[in-house]
């Protein structure tokens with residue numbers, strides 16, 4: 001809730017980024033995100049592993065054409081991983097600007113006649129891809145994928161040099177936003193309002209894949225229920241005019257429905273629904289055909305379920321659902337935000353153990369593998385854009401920073417809003433088919449009480465609903481924007497609130513906190529009559545610190561703080577969920593509020609339970625009965 005850099009609005013100059021101009025985007029205006037896969041017509045090579053790595057300290061990598069020759073460096077960096085914590089070098093950890101990754105890649109010899117693509121799952125926050133000497137892709141936005149068709153640059157069986165330049169800069173026109181301060185000696189410092197470390201690099205996989213020229217380019221699936229039957233409405237886009245054939249198989253492989261044509265509805269009799277805690281997935285196979293011959297085949301897991309907000313209830317498959325779980329982060333020692341399948345499995349195991357049925361992808365889209373895992377394991381996801389830190393009022397805090405308006409030509413402006421719109425488009429394009437995703441969160445804790453908030457957010461809500469009319473839309477409200485001062489909450493379906501009574505407010509005084517929290521929540525319930533989820537409540541806790549008193553930072557206090565919150569939640573009719581902040585301790589930028597990061601984890605950063613984990617387990621496993 002509090003930004004942690006001391007003087008975030010100090011002297012600074014804005015610089016333009018060298019790569020951002022005159023670069024053709026692939027398929028302008030159209031965001032297509034089908035995840036690469038191996039199928040009867042497609043092949044896939046993971047480019048994960050060690051890449052040559054070089055920091056562009058003088059901002060000269062592009063003018064010196066580093067991509068045009070082997071990188072002069074002895075450093076190697078693993079993909080996927082953030083690069084910041086790998087090296088024993090502060091100047092790399094805190095570098096502001098571009099870094100270069102490079103490796104050679106051999107195109108499988110059987111790929112002659114196919115289209116060949118490079119796909120980057122995430123380049124945080126901006127990436128440029130070069131194949132040999134050619135610049136083939138440019139993308140802004142650190143947590144969504146992009147790709148390039150490199151067929152013209154490569155030959156089947158041949159080798160090529162692949163370079164990816166990655167920039168970690170955040171400005172007032174990026175999502176998330178930030179500012180760069182430049183000292184007299186040229187040292188650059190990145191400031192930002194969000195409370196997690198600005199990890200950068202290639203934190204997710206990079207792929208080389210083949211696909212036919214005439215192929216399935218996009219699939220959109222929405223589902224409904226009609227009595228005991230499931231309805232799967234689909235729309236398939238192909239690269240050129242082609243016939244489309246659909247078949248749906250159940251988990252045993254039996255075909256349960258077929259259709260043809262680019263759009264339609266498949267009826268599944270006696271459907272098995274996708275349920276929280278009891279996932280069931282069908283497989284939809286979409287084929288493109290020319291003159292009756294299959295040119296492409298793409299398979300997509302499909303869960304049949306409905307979601308609806310009705311009055312003060314959140315319904316999944318027509319049944320009221322109560323969210324238990326966490327706001328999470330992609331964060332672990334050494335890897336930073338690097339996707340890690342061991343942590344993925346372990347985190348979901350811990351969530352199951354503790355009785356969590358949901359999480360929020362605070363504060364950015366997570367790796368696609370995480371979403372697929374949630375689909376397969378029946379965990380409900382609130383899927384969030386990286387629009388965090390759109391709130392400059394916190395900068396006027398106790399350290400005397402200059403208070404600025406959040407929405408103004410110099411701060412969050414029209415270009416910021418456009419970047420935000422693009423982040424929404426890419427999130428929905430990537431995640432629209434995941435049954436686990438039951439709500440979009442378009443921003444975390446924006447200054448929704450400041451002038452300009454409504455003008456900024458209204459078009460974004462409209463866009464979100466246009467892109468996906470099937471899911472509820474929310475934003476996450478900050479404590480300072482009360483039901484009286486908030487200007488945008490009525491635009492949304494569910495009230496997601498972050499409240500820290502007993503921590504940032506009423507610190508150590510749980511009796512006062514209990515009264516204030518209850519009054520606050522009742523205000524929201526009375527004003528809006530919509531479902532309320534507490535998307536953040538938590539207390540920093542140093543594992544191993546104990547006291548017989550209600551002393552903040554102790555394990556006992558975290559337990560008492562959560563219990564106080566739960567007493568209040570249980571008295572509020574509109575309450576449909578609780579997600580503790582945070583699943584695990586996580587790294588942040590340095591500051592006097594943080595000791596080696598944020599310690600509000602119910603688990604430590606290495607995933608050991610604090611006392612609160614056992615307390616939550618006992619509440620959540622009994623709620624589930």
Ligand code: BDP
Nearest residue numbers: 001002195444445498598600
């Ligand atoms: C909230 C933010 C979250 C912070 C948390 C905190 O949404 O990112 O980490 O406060 O202060 O305001 O722990």
